[in-house]
Every structure is written in C-alpha cells, then in structure tokens.
Amino acid sequence: MQSSSQGLAPTAAAALERGLACNLDDVIMTVGLSKTFPGGIRAVESLNLTVAAGEIFGLLGPNGAGKTTTVGMLSTRVIPTAGEACVGGVDIVAEPALAKQAIGVVAQSNTLDRSLTVWENLYFHCRYFGADKAAARARADELLAQFHLADRARADVATLSGGMAQRLMVARGIAHRPHILFLDEPTAGLDPQSRLALWEILHGLHGEGLTVLLTTHYMEEADQLCDRVAIMDHGRILALDTPRGLKASVGADTIARVATTGDPAAFAAALAAGLGDGARTETGDGAVTVFLKGADGVVPRIVALADAGGFAITDLSVSEPTLETVFIALTGKELRE
C-alpha cells in the first residue's frame, strides 16, 4: 500500500505492465468480476460490465441478487475473489485509495456522520477529499442551497426526515465532484414524494454529465431513470440493454391477462389457436397471460374467443410490457417476492 512519489503503487505499475487495460474512457469496466463470501456464498459470479461516461446505469434485481455486493466491490469495500475491475480508469484492487478519489457513494443505510451538523457533514467530506477551508466552505454552502437544505445547515443530522437525509447523502456523494456516483437502493423506504424529488435530482446530475450507477428493485425506477439496465439475479446478469430494448426482447408489445371460469390450460389453447401466429400464452395464478404484437381489437377478439369456448371472463387487463415482465420472462418469478 506504499505509493511512489508519482502516486502510482508498485502493484499498479505491475498491473499496467501485465497489460491490464483500464480504459480511461470507460468509467466502469469489469471483467469476470466475482465475489464468493466465506462459507461459499457466491454473491456475484463473473460480472462483465462496461459503463460509459455520462450514463445512468441501473442494476435491477430482487434482494439478494448481488447488486449491493457489486457496488461494494466497485467502491473498494468488498474485495473481489476473482476478476478485475476499473473505476475511473483505476484498478480498484491494485489502487483502492486512488480509485476512491473518483467515487461518490450513497449507501443503502443512513451513513451520515451523526456527530456533526448537516453543514459540517458536507464541509468535512470536502476536506477529506483535499479541499482547503475556503473551498470546502463554499462547496458546502452551494450544495445546501442546491439541495434545499440551507435552512437546516446547523441542524443535527438525526433530526432530518428520511427524504432530507437522503438528499444530504446525495449532496455529500457528489461534493468532491467524483467521476461516478454509486447509489445503492436510493429510494428504498422513501415516501413517493421524496422518491420523485430524488429522481429529479438524479436527472439534473445526469444533465451535468455525471455517471451514475444505481441499484434498485423498483422496475419503474430503472425504467424511468436509466439509460441502460442490467437485470441481475443470483449474482449473474441475465440481460443488459436499454429499458426499451429489454421490453422489446419480450417479443410482444401488448400483454393481456385474462381470468375465466373453467380450465385455464384449455382456454390458453383456445386463445393461442384463435389469435394466430404472433400470440404466445402462459398460464399461472388461475389466469392466462397472452403476449401479442399489435393491440388493435385485442379485447373484443379475446371476449369473442371466450364466448365461443364457453368460458366466462372474470377479469381482463391489457398492458404494455414492463421491466417486471422482462424479469418474469427471464426468471419465472416476480421481482418483489
């Protein structure tokens, strides 16, 4: 962990000479990144990711999918058991202290410094990252204004509401102008209003060119905020694309869910035969789900087919595919179970 006067650790010099390509254009790059915890729990398996500058990248998956471990590795707190990763062009294993200069983190829990005031949290954070007194003061003031916390500057952080604490954590995360901001489940436990406010903030930061990697198990969040989304489950990436691309991968633009009296399997067969080639059916929970291309006239056609087969419809809904649909298609289970 000794660094040379040039600021490059000997291990990193060796890594460079080994030919590890930390591409400086990719803000995040991982190759075969894996983490097996003691006891053999494989939290992340062979993750290959590239996140470009200015992207909002989402890791979407249920609890236990390996999202937090991934963020932990990329922010140097979890040591990978295999593979390599670069953040901001720096090898996170060889030079964690240097990599931290490029990283801002908003953790899942409230990690604000409870011995300090709101303002001091920002001020000292800037000082940790090398700002002098005047610069740290100015930045703390600026951020408090930007995040609408100026009237709470001298407050104890324990007195902040959940939404305010979260805003302060984001403000602190970007205070040192990192290349990338990690947000681990940033809206979990927030009320809807605070969630929307946070989304707005993230849109704003995106507009300023900040790269953001966020984890979430809310598919709306991934859909609304992210340029690209990786769907994770059991430590692996199952699919990676833009939200639009992921939804298109379902192979349908209309999804109808029909509950009827009678045998769902028989009704599914009737629908598949009656709706023609493009339609695919699934049964589950006593209902039939139909994936179709083209929404025109779907409802009357389904009703007609039900009547013809002697099924009485008890419930019918038509929707577009969501990331939830994609997740169910990939894993056979729902995101929030």
Next chain:
Amino acid sequence: MSAVADHLATRRAMGFRPSRGASLAAFWALLLRDLRVLRKTIVVFAIRTVMQPLLLVFVFTYVFPKIGQGVGGSSSSEAAFSTLLMAGVVGTSMIFQGVQAVALPLVQEFGYTREIEDRVMAPLPVWGVAVEKIAAGAVQALIAGLVVFPLAAVIPATPVHLHVHWLFLLTIAPIAAVLSAALGLTMGTRVKPQQVPLLFAIVVLPITFLGAVYYPWASLAPIRWLQIVVLVNPLVYMCEGFRLALTSGVVHMPIWAIYAGMIAFTVVLSWVGIDGFRRRVLS
C-alpha cells in the same frame, strides 16, 4: 515505463491527485473532524476525564491522611504515597481516556447503520483510517494526562515531591498516549460493537486496579506470582514510566524494561487493532 508515464499524465489530466498527497490530506482532515467533535463534547470529555482521578486523589491523598487512615502509616511514607500515586493517576487517566476515545465511537460507526462505510470512502488506504483513529485517541489521552496532572499535584494533603525528567517525560507521554489509543482500537474492533461496554468491566477495570497505580511494581515482590502476572498489563509499564519521568527516589522498573514494555505493547496492539479494523471494514 513510458506507458506508465503516459498513464500518469492522463490521470493528472483527469483530476486525480497523487495517492500519497491525497492520503495525507484525508488523514489530516479526519483528524480535524475528530477534534471538532471533541470540541463539541468538551464538557462531557472534561467530566469523564476528571471525575475518576479527582476522586482517587481526593480520597487516597486528602481524606485518608486527614482521618488518620494513611496508606503506609507514618507521615513520611504518606508523602511518598502522594508522590508515587501521582504517576499512577496520570497513567490511569491516559489509558482510560485513550481507550474510550477510540472504542466508544466505533460502537456507533460499526453499528447497524455502518457510518464507518462513509468514513472509509475518504481517499486514503483503510489502514490509514485506522491509524487516524489511534492518532485522535492519542491526542485525547495526552490532553487527559495534562488535565489530571495539576489535580494530582495540588489536591493531596501531604506534599507531592515532583522531580520532572523532561527527556523521559517527553518520550514516555507520547508512547503512553499511542499505546492507550491502540488498546482502544483493538478493543473496539475485536469484539462485537454491542459488547464493547462490557469490555470496560472485564478489561479496563482489572488493568487499572492491577496496573501498578497505587504501588511501585517492585513492591509486589512478596506476591511473586502477581508480580509476574501483571507484566501482561500495559498500564504497569506506563505507571512505572511516569514514576521514572516525574519522581525521584521512588523505586521503578529498569529504564530499558519500561521502554521495551511500552514499545512492544504499542506495536502489537496497533497491529492487532489496525488488522481488526480492516477485517471489520472490508469483506
């Protein structure tokens, strides 16, 4: 090496600061943060620091002689007792405050919200954050020693015969301070956060009661086994060291043994504490 040079140039252009400079700046800022917190809680700190030695000195060296229940009997040995207790009180206060200053905040930082995860994102190696904890604790231990010093000199009913050996004092005091904080880091990282307060009962109390505070180590000779057992207590070396540094004519351990004991405990406890810190923070 030109590839390396290119890489470094690009990094500078991207706004990276050299690791060493950034680490030192972060270290210093963490220390400033701890001192700010100390300043905010100075009243609590003062009470915590002063109460124990105040009572100790008051009862043993003021009340006892006044009521004729002198420790040692004759007035000349009472005076000697006040003098030798002075070193013990300084040593006890330092170890008590050094341990508290490091171990207690760790209970909160390692607690269920894991505040520590933010502190370790500062751009320095994780072991650097641990070293900063020791440094901040050492500063508080030194302040505690300084605060207690006048108490132990002024309150006793019998005269305290101070004889300061500056060379010894200026070396023993900083080592004692670091040793105390390193013990705090070891305690704070090697047991579960919620068990730390328990440690005060099962570690700190025995250390202070059997730390050659009230008597010179040499006078334990009649209880040979105890004299040997207490050698595992770092406070023994600290108190003997302060006896060496502050008094004349009071028997103390050989100088080499005092320094060797203090330095050995400092090195071992620092290593165990820093390693424990890394294990708690990294996974």
